[in-house]
Amino acid sequence: MKSSADYPSKTERIDIALRAGALADAAGILAEMSPGDVAYLISSSPPDDRDLLLGLLEREQEALIVNELPEELRNAALIDRAPEALAGLVEQLDDDDVADILHELPEDITGQVLAIMDEQYRQRIQAVLSYPDDVAGGLMSTDTITIRADLTMDVVLRYLRRHVELPPSTDNLIVVNRSDRFVGLLPIRTVVVSDPAVSVREMMITDQEAIEVNTAATEVARRFERNDWVSAPVIDDQGKLLGRITIDDVVDVIKEEADHSLTSLAGLAEEDTFATVWQSAPRRGIWLAINLATALLASSVINLFQGTIEKVVALAVLMPIVASMGGIAGTQSLTILIRAMAMGHINDRNQLWLVGRESLVGLLNGIVWSVVAAIAASLWFGDTTLGLIIACAMLLNLITAGITGAGLPLLLERLKVDPAVAGGVLVTTITDVTGFLTFLGLATIFYG
Amino acid sequence: MKSSADYPSKTERIDIALRAGALADAAGILAEMSPGDVAYLISSSPPDDRDLLLGLLEREQEALIVNELPEELRNAALIDRAPEALAGLVEQLDDDDVADILHELPEDITGQVLAIMDEQYRQRIQAVLSYPDDVAGGLMSTDTITIRADLTMDVVLRYLRRHVELPPSTDNLIVVNRSDRFVGLLPIRTVVVSDPAVSVREMMITDQEAIEVNTAATEVARRFERNDWVSAPVIDDQGKLLGRITIDDVVDVIKEEADHSLTSLAGLAEEDTFATVWQSAPRRGIWLAINLATALLASSVINLFQGTIEKVVALAVLMPIVASMGGIAGTQSLTILIRAMAMGHINDRNQLWLVGRESLVGLLNGIVWSVVAAIAASLWFGDTTLGLIIACAMLLNLITAGITGAGLPLLLERLKVDPAVAGGVLVTTITDVTGFLTFLGLATIFYG
Numbered sequence: 001m002k003s004s005a006d007y008p009s010k011t012e013r014i015d016i017a018l019r020a021g022a023l024a025d026a027a028g029i030l031a032e033m034s035p036g037d038v039a040y041l042i043s044s045s046p047p048d049d050r051d052l053l054l055g056l057l058e059r060e061q062e063a064l065i066v067n068e069l070p071e072e073l074r075n076a077a078l079i080d081r082a083p084e085a086l087a088g089l090v091e092q093l094d095d096d097d098v099a100d101i102l103h104e105l106p107e108d109i110t111g112q113v114l115a116i117m118d119e120q121y122r123q124r125i126q127a128v129l130s131y132p133d134d135v136a137g138g139l140m141s142t143d144t145i146t147i148r149a150d151l152t153m154d155v156v157l158r159y160l161r162r163h164v165e166l167p168p169s170t171d172n173l174i175v176v177n178r179s180d181r182f183v184g185l186l187p188i189r190t191v192v193v194s195d196p197a198v199s200v201r202e203m204m205i206t207d208q209e210a211i212e213v214n215t216a217a218t219e220v221a222r223r224f225e226r227n228d229w230v231s232a233p234v235i236d237d238q239g240k241l242l243g244r245i246t247i248d249d250v251v252d253v254i255k256e257e258a259d260h261s262l263t264s265l266a267g268l269a270e271e272d273t274f275a276t277v278w279q280s281a282p283r284r285g286i287w288l289a290i291n292l293a294t295a296l297l298a299s300s301v302i303n304l305f306q307g308t309i310e311k312v313v314a315l316a317v318l319m320p321i322v323a324s325m326g327g328i329a330g331t332q333s334l335t336i337l338i339r340a341m342a343m344g345h346i347n348d349r350n351q352l353w354l355v356g357r358e359s360l361v362g363l364l365n366g367i368v369w370s371v372v373a374a375i376a377a378s379l380w381f382g383d384t385t386l387g388l389i390i391a392c393a394m395l396l397n398l399i400t401a402g403i404t405g406a407g408l409p410l411l412l413e414r415l416k417v418d419p420a421v422a423g424g425v426l427v428t429t430i431t432d433v434t435g436f437l438t439f440l441g442l443a444t445i446f447y448g
Numbered sequence: 449m450k451s452s453a454d455y456p457s458k459t460e461r462i463d464i465a466l467r468a469g470a471l472a473d474a475a476g477i478l479a480e481m482s483p484g485d486v487a488y489l490i491s492s493s494p495p496d497d498r499d500l501l502l503g504l505l506e507r508e509q510e511a512l513i514v515n516e517l518p519e520e521l522r523n524a525a526l527i528d529r530a531p532e533a534l535a536g537l538v539e540q541l542d543d544d545d546v547a548d549i550l551h552e553l554p555e556d557i558t559g560q561v562l563a564i565m566d567e568q569y570r571q572r573i574q575a576v577l578s579y580p581d582d583v584a585g586g587l588m589s590t591d592t593i594t595i596r597a598d599l600t601m602d603v604v605l606r607y608l609r610r611h612v613e614l615p616p617s618t619d620n621l622i623v624v625n626r627s628d629r630f631v632g633l634l635p636i637r638t639v640v641v642s643d644p645a646v647s648v649r650e651m652m653i654t655d656q657e658a659i660e661v662n663t664a665a666t667e668v669a670r671r672f673e674r675n676d677w678v679s680a681p682v683i684d685d686q687g688k689l690l691g692r693i694t695i696d697d698v699v700d701v702i703k704e705e706a707d708h709s710l711t712s713l714a715g716l717a718e719e720d721t722f723a724t725v726w727q728s729a730p731r732r733g734i735w736l737a738i739n740l741a742t743a744l745l746a747s748s749v750i751n752l753f754q755g756t757i758e759k760v761v762a763l764a765v766l767m768p769i770v771a772s773m774g775g776i777a778g779t780q781s782l783t784i785l786i787r788a789m790a791m792g793h794i795n796d797r798n799q800l801w802l803v804g805r806e807s808l809v810g811l812l813n814g815i816v817w818s819v820v821a822a823i824a825a826s827l828w829f830g831d832t833t834l835g836l837i838i839a840c841a842m843l844l845n846l847i848t849a850g851i852t853g854a855g856l857p858l859l860l861e862r863l864k865v866d867p868a869v870a871g872g873v874l875v876t877t878i879t880d881v882t883g884f885l886t887f888l889g890l891a892t893i894f895y896g
Binding site for chain 2: 011015034036037039040043044045046068157160161163164165166168169170171188189190191192193194195207222223224225226227228230247248251254255258259261262263265266267268273274276277280281284285287288289291292295296298299302303306309310313314315316317318319320321323324325328329331332334335336339340343344345346347349350353354357360361364365368369372373376398432
């Protein structure tokens with residue numbers, strides 16, 4: 001497989017060492033790997049190996065590795081530790097990562113950890129913690145380097161040399177005025193190529209707008225993507241600089257957002273690939289329960305037509321085709337809409353156009369495939385009436401699929417219901433019911 | 449909606465101007481916006497508005513905006529231009545973007561554009577073009593700044609000042625030896641804080657491994673994610689530096705990969721949200737055709753049991769429940785596996801564990817929901833035999849769903865078939881057939 005081919009020696013050697021019980025050897029190899037690679041190894045291991053690996057980490061590695069773990073694993077690894085141990089661990093991380101970790105822990109633990117920290121550090125962390133983690137404020141780090149516009153490059157360079165190192169992903173210095181309001185950005189790559197005598201004002205860029213602290217995380221991600229930013233300043237509603245957001249945190253937002261659409265549509269709650277059976281089964285069960293209820297609803301529609309089915313058993317043979325075609329078409333429209341919503345492509349100007357497009361796509365494909373289905377059914381059962389009935393029902397169901405697949409997510413969003421979570425089950429229920437109702441209803445008219 | 453709230457004035461003003469036919473006004477507003485924002489506006493507009501907007505772009509903006517458009521729109525906007533116009537347009541872009549654009553155009557056009565370029569530039573572009581766009585080589589830009597390890601910081605700074613500006617996303621200078629082999633990285637943020645007298649060798653970082661040029665794009669994306677890189681050097685198999693990859697291109701890979709899982713599972717080919725009806729309908733139709741064929745297969749299974757259904761019509765009422773529960777459970781397992789594969793979490797060590805976990809989840813949920821379904825069916829039709837039959841069939845189908853939902857994508861990958869594309873239809877076909885076969889088969893034994 002790809003991953004083992006790319007990292008053959010280290011992961012394989014760790015695996016062999018674990019199997020042989022040579023834990024010291026495994027620990028030695030772990031110590032040589034980057035925190036991200038170790039976190040990846042842990043998160044792609046079944047539960048038992050995970051605990052074993054977590055126990056082998058060196059103290060100075062641990063914070064960085066735990067920080068890179070997916071949320072659920074990170075919480076599991078931290079939840080049982082004493083507040084002192086937690087405070088010691090998070091101290092090695094960036095503000096935004098610390099806030100991220102503390103956000104997820106129970107409130108009393110967070111309080112205890114904060115109480116141990118020194119005053120200044122606590123204030124910085126609390127500034128980030130005061131924002132929910134799905135807005136710009138929750139993504140930001142307060143660790144910024146600010147300068148004034150009237151300095152010369154020479155002075156800037158001397159000022160920078162007073163730092164032992166600059167915060168990670170520092171591509172720009174942030175230019176502020178006397179009252180700490182954001183004025184512009186000075187790329188470090190500009191500092192190093194500029195004449196030492198020119199002023200910051202002459203070289204700074206002013207066309208990158210700062211991000212207001214309450215901007216939604218998804219909107220932050222879209223601005224980064226659109227403008228290829230590596231970092232961006234965060235301001236309050238008065239324009240005062242609060243911190244900055246870096247691309248590594250934005251990448252996490254992008255991944256989570258894409259992941260949310262995929263898993264929600266399949267009825268999966270935030271799910272860890274390697275959760276145990278006892279964790280997974282109940283989470284999946286909820287969706288199966290909802291589906292059982294809606295399937296019973298669809299069945300009760302079929303039940304209305306028992307008499308007709310008794311007369312023409314071929315109806316029972318063909319009815320799943322009508323329902324399933326509607327379900328597929330509806331899911332296609334729904335996926336298109338959910339994806340477009342996640343990308344921020346939907347607005348008042350194009351909503352109606354999209355519902356119209358999907359309905360027409362349903363109509364066109366309805367015409368084509370209902371004719372094919374009609375021919376197949378007529379030949380199979382030697383009954384053209386049956387063919388006519390399946391054609392009409394399928395055409396109606398594919399148009400319904402287009403309208404509901406596109407319209408429903410828009411409606412759900414207005415009702416503040418997540419369309420990725422609720423959309424799938426609603427759309428397929430509607431297409432199932434429509435499919436059975438039109439097919440068996442028409443049959444009752446013709447054969448009843 | 450979110451996007452119009454964030455950019456109320458400009459997009460709305462453009463919209464009003466377009467409706468009023470005041471094209472000059474619209475063009476004026478476009479000229480003030482960033483290329484990424486304009487590209488976003490164009491890609492979230494219905495087809496007619498797109499053409500209108502594309503026609504309004506100023507020449508100097510155009511290249512940057514077209515570069516930010518999604519692939520399909522970009523190709524549509526470029527395909528009809530003369531080679532000279534194309535060469536003039538792409539000249540303003542980074543190497544990797546030029547290669548990306550030329551990759552997608554027909555080969556004869558690419559050849560004509562290359563022929564117009566000057567020798568040195570052509571060689572650089574061809575170096576990138578010689579790699580497929582799904583490996584590191586296709587993502588890289590050859591626009592790098594290299595230095596030697598024996599220089600002092602002072603010399604490095606003086607060398608940098610000879611550049612008017614550094615390439616975008618330049619966070620590191622790349623340290624190479626005399627034969628151009630990659631030696632290490634010197635972050636610019638280190639250059640600016642270091643004592644002018646120290647050497648590059650003392651300050652450079654050597655623990656970030658370079659990326660081999662044939663590494664898969666998805667693996668490149670994972671390494672960036674895991675290690676929070678902003679850029680990374682690309683080397684050939686001899687360790688010679690070829691170029692570098694920057695995070696903006698990696699973000700595109702991450703988005704495309706996530707998007708691929710989502711759309712493929714719904715049977716959507718690479719699809720533009722705002723494609724016309726005539727583009728969308730045939731693309732969706734292919735999947736509907738495949739589904740029609742598999743639905744006919746499932747129907748032919750039902751057809752075997754016409755006699756039993758005639759006797760007990762309640763079977764026709766209940767059979768879709770068994771099939772649909774299997775379909776949902778199978779899709780859940782499949783989605784988990786496809787997501788894990790896309791994240792590179794699957795390897796030889798954990799494959800069997802995962803298939804086992806999914807089978808057990810199927811077994812557990814099978815026990816729970818088959819009992820619920822049995823009670824519901826028994827009460828509804830006053831027939832405990834029917835309840836027993838539906839329970840057995842559902843249990844079997846949910847276990848089948850777990851095994852195939854997890855096992856099939858692994859098998860498909862071994863056969864070099866994309867599991868996201870083929871998995872969905874195969875899994876639901878298997879659960880449909882299993883559902884109908886076990887339910888009606890058992891019923892035939894009990895009632896036949």
